[in-house]
Amino acid sequence: MVHLPFPWSVVLAIVVGLALAELSFFVTTVYLHRALAHRAIVLSPRTKAACRLLIWIGTGTRPRQWVAVHRKHHAFTDREGDPHSPFVFGYAAVQFGNVVLYRRVARDPVVVARYARDLPPDKWDRWLFDRALLGLAIGIMVLVVVLGWMPALIASAVYTATYLLGGGAINAIGHWWGKRPFENLATNNQWLAWLVAGEGLHNNHHAATTSARLSFAKGEFDPGWWVVRALVKLRLATLRHTELVVKAARREAAQVREAAQVREVTAGQGSSR
Numbered sequence: 547m548v549h550l551p552f553p554w555s556v557v558l559a560i561v562v563g564l565a566l567a568e569l570s571f572f573v574t575t576v577y578l579h580r581a582l583a584h585r586a587i588v589l590s591p592r593t594k595a596a597c598r599l600l601i602w603i604g605t606g607t608r609p610r611q612w613v614a615v616h617r618k619h620h621a622f623t624d625r626e627g628d629p630h631s632p633f634v635f636g637y638a639a640v641q642f643g644n645v646v647l648y649r650r651v652a653r654d655p656v657v658v659a660r661y662a663r664d665l666p667p668d669k670w671d672r673w674l675f676d677r678a679l680l681g682l683a684i685g686i687m688v689l690v691v692v693l694g695w696m697p698a699l700i701a702s703a704v705y706t707a708t709y710l711l712g713g714g715a716i717n718a719i720g721h722w723w724g725k726r727p728f729e730n731l732a733t734n735n736q737w738l739a740w741l742v743a744g745e746g747l748h749n750n751h752h753a754a755t756t757s758a759r760l761s762f763a764k765g766e767f768d769p770g771w772w773v774v775r776a777l778v779k780l781r782l783a784t785l786r787h788t789e790l791v792v793k794a795a796r797r798e799a800a801q802v803r804e805a806a807q808v809r810e811v812t813a814g815q816g817s818s819r
């Protein structure tokens with residue numbers, strides 16, 4: 547167990563909480579999002595198993611539910627049926643209540659059967675990974691053993707708040723504020739991309755959903771892609787597509803500025819609900 551005098555024990559707990567949230571952002575984007583939901587990359591069996599374990603003890607998320615909710619988001623982007631669009635539910639509901647909106651749809655077996663039929667539960671899910679609370683309890687116990695009770699609780703609180711607000715930010719800010727170089731309502735925010743493993747380049751992602759890389763232009767950086775590239779070099783992952791398949795048209799510079807103002811025009815529609 548790590549023993550530090552106060553206040554350094556609290557500082558360490560906060561740093562550990564933030565670092566673990568960062569790790570979860572990377573596992574979420576590489577494993578749940580780019581590999582499982584969009585099949586942009588194929589992870590080696592061992593890498594997949596490691597990610598599955600990390601997601602279980604770090605978030606308690608069931609991958610097939612996450613994938614189903616996310617694919618439904620792409621099927622109904624920013625209109626009725628989107629599980630977490632700020633244009634449908636309002637900005638604050640998505641930024642701060644993302645997990646509530648997520649669970650509402652994730653628990654619908656019809657949605658999961660329809661959108662994640664390629665990820666049926668296996669025996670590992672039935673015995674282990676479907677037990678979300680057990681996974682989270684193991685995660686917290688590991689922290690308690692390493693840090694001690696009090697710092698472990700502080701680290702868990704910092705971790706949970708950061709991970710949930712980060713996920714909310716991708717879905718809320720990522721469809722509300724920022725640049726729209728391609729013709730869709732999602733937005734690019736490089737500052738957010740730095741914080742959430744590249745997911746802040748959300749307009750790019752909606753324009754090219756099968757791309758393992760989310761940075762397309764000069765000045766755009768996708769830390770999640772750096773991890774994917776390292777995994778490919780280490781032969782722990784392969785890319786499904788080497789060519790970029792863009793589904794939406796790229797706007798001219800003037801149109802990008804105009805599109806950035808779409809929020810003011812459409813915000814009324816969202817808040818009228």
Ligand SMILES: [Zn+2]
Binds near residue numbers: 619717732752
């Ligand atoms: Zn989106």
Ligand SMILES: [Zn+2]
Binds near residue numbers: 579616620751755
């Ligand atoms: Zn996606």
